[in-house]
Amino acid sequence: MAPRVGVVLFPGSNCELDVLEAVRLLGGEGEILWHGDDALGGVDAVVVPGGFAHGDYLRPGAIARFSPVMGAVTKFAADGGPVVGICNGFQVLTEAGLLPGALQKNRGLKFVCGPAQLRVESDQSVLTSGVKSGTLLEVPINHFEGNYTCSPETLAQLRDEDRIVLRYVRNPNGSMDDIAGITNGGRNVVGLMPHPERATSELLGSTDGLLLLQSLLQAASGRVAA
Amino acid sequence: MLFSVQVEVRLREGIADPQGATIERSLPQLGFDGVQGVRVGKLIRFDVEAVDEAAARAEVTDLCARFLTNPVIEDSEIAVRAAAGSER
Helix, strand or coil, rough: CCCCCEEEECEEECCHHHHHHHHHHHCCCCEECCCCCCCCCCCCCCEEECHHHHHHHHCCCHHHCCCCHHHHHHHHHHCCCCEECCCHHHHHHCCCCCCCCEEECCCHHHHHHHHEEEEEECCCCCCCCEEEEEEEEEEEEEEEEEEEEEHHHHHHHHCCCEEEEEECCCCCCHHHHHHEEECCCCCCCEEEEEEEECCCHHCCCCCCCHHHHHHHHHHHHHHCCC | CCEEEEEEEEECCCCCCCCHHHHHHHHHHHHHCCCCCCCCCCCHHHHEEEHHHHHHHHHHHHHHHHHHHCCEEEEEEEEEECCCCCCC
């Protein structure tokens, strides 16, 4: 049975269809999860996509975190379910406390948009399990608030526990320790600023995003079998 | 009783403030040479119903911690005063 991936739709999300398309390209089933529903309909993985959930009012992710669906996502994550937050989705996951730290405005107030070289730093996460550590990937970035920051204690913990899963080769936004993506202690929740769903075809300039999303589908398949 | 509340949300000490820095850098061009330490934050105003000022302040403090600020990068200063005509 094909794994089912739920993609959360908030008012203001704008990358949900790209994620669905990528999931289907890889042989998975994708479906939209409306933010106002408090159940996930039995999906095997959840993606919180990019965009401007609730207009990014107050702070990116600040209001999205109170959407009814987030209670179900939090429970799913606590139960070991694979959850990936992309760009605005990463901001939502930090605000919801599923991942530590925060995403600040980019260094120099610079909106960044273009391909970014990433280095996979750990293959121990639901998004990177199929990619060897040290692999270089090209995946687009597109954000104003992607400058990852956290306390020195949190940074030390992320490093010690091998939870920085992706780093920028050339830091585009001032992000602490060149962080592009991190995982939680259970390694089943990942947040990243780059958009793997936009690197899924040679026509788009790169297919490297498929390697990441394939790992997520693999993790989702594990839930189907279980 | 009704209380008027102003919450100033600001970036914590030591957190880079690119907006403030950009404003500060542009000021000398306008002839304002003596301005320093520019920081940009947000001011949020609202009214809150509570039995007394202490209760109002406690509620707003909780509201700030759980919603209006992200404690990783922000803190807040809260001003509470009886709303005009609230005693009637």
